[in-house]
Amino acid sequence: MKTVKTISEIRAVIKEWQRSGKTVGLVPTMGFLHEGHCSLITRSAAENDKTVVSIFVNPMQFSPGEDLEAYPRDMARDTDMCGKSGADIIFAPDPEEMYHGDFYSYVDMSVVTDGLCGRSRTNMFRGVCTVVSKLFNITTPDRAYFGKKDAQQLAVIGQMVKDLDFDIEIVGCDCVREADGLAKSSRNSYLSDGERAVAPKIYKALQQVKKLAQCGEYHSSVLTESFFRSMKDEPVFTTEYAEVVDGLTMQRVEQIKGDGTCIMAVAVKLGKARLIDNIEL
Numbered sequence: 001m002k003t004v005k006t007i008s009e010i011r012a013v014i015k016e017w018q019r020s021g022k023t024v025g026l027v028p029t030m031g032f033l034h035e036g037h038c039s040l041i042t043r044s045a046a047e048n049d050k051t052v053v054s055i056f057v058n059p060m061q062f063s064p065g066e067d068l069e070a071y072p073r074d075m076a077r078d079t080d081m082c083g084k085s086g087a088d089i090i091f092a093p094d095p096e097e098m099y100h101g102d103f104y105s106y107v108d109m110s111v112v113t114d115g116l117c118g119r120s121r122t123n124m125f126r127g128v129c130t131v132v133s134k135l136f137n138i139t140t141p142d143r144a145y146f147g148k149k150d151a152q153q154l155a156v157i158g159q160m161v162k163d164l165d166f167d168i169e170i171v172g173c174d175c176v177r178e179a180d181g182l183a184k185s186s187r188n189s190y191l192s193d194g195e196r197a198v199a200p201k202i203y204k205a206l207q208q209v210k211k212l213a214q215c216g217e218y219h220s221s222v223l224t225e226s227f228f229r230s231m232k233d234e235p236v237f238t239t240e241y242a243e244v245v246d247g248l249t250m251q252r253v254e255q256i257k258g259d260g261t262c263i264m265a266v267a268v269k270l271g272k273a274r275l276i277d278n279i280e281l
């Protein structure tokens with residue numbers, strides 16, 4: 001598995017592929033890969049001739065005081081997992097390669113980025129949109145793969161591609177979970193054993209909400225109350241938000257339609273970890 005660190009090198013490799021008519025899939029990640037990332041790589045490898053995995057802990061999407069320095073990294077393990085999942089090359093630039101000293105251009109968005117994670121993590125989506133735009137311009141993929149686990153991010157990227165006319169198909173992939181329901185996440189490594197044992201309650205509470213919706217409860221306020229009530233039973237959780245929103249615009253809705261177009265999205269603090277999850281309603 002070849003890893004390249006410079007923009008000129010990855011461009012040269014991809015240009016050669018595209019000159020010979022190969023299609024290219026891109027899987028952007030921040031590394032410390034798990035089966036969730038691997039499912040995106042496997043899908044890209046099945047749908048494209050060549051798959052590029054980018055591994056870049058993007059400083060621009062972290063606010064001061066967030067976990068940029070502590071973010072887990074393991075390049076050797078990531079390389080192995082990329083190879084086993086069917087990737088063809090890893091693009092792992094250093095921050096200086098992506099952001100030269102006089103970097104002044106940003107991609108900003110409103111509406112889709114305003115609520116949920118955008119409310120408390122004010123720099124995040126500007127950083128995500130800017131780095132993903134750069135990765136799109138560098139790798140010029142036919143398709144790019146994102147997880148539905150990060151539902152707001154997927155909606156933001158979909159909106160950005162539409163607004164800025166990127167000629168790239170965005171593929172949303174199902175969330176991969178642990179056997180007990182906890183959404184796989186690089187940040188799960190922050191959990192202590194005790195916290196890890198209770199963490200699946202987040203998804204259990206979301207499933208309870210879905211059951212209520214399936215029984216005909218369409219009012220967002222009642223569905224939200226149900227989630228907060230479940231989480232209150234376990235004082236180690238602090239729910240930052242739990243909202244019922246439209247799956248594309250991320251705007252709050254008063255009532256769901258019951259056709260899967262709305263989601264309940266949640267962010268829950270548990271020890272040092274801030275875990276996000278969602279469920280289609």
Ligand code: AMP
Pocket residue numbers: 028029030031035036037039040145146147148149150173174175176177183184185186
């Ligand atoms: P990250 O490295 O956390 O920035 O994630 C890189 C990509 O993997 C994003 O598109 C995530 O949505 C996706 N991803 C992360 N966790 C999962 C998961 N449990 N299931 C599916 N995709 C995931």
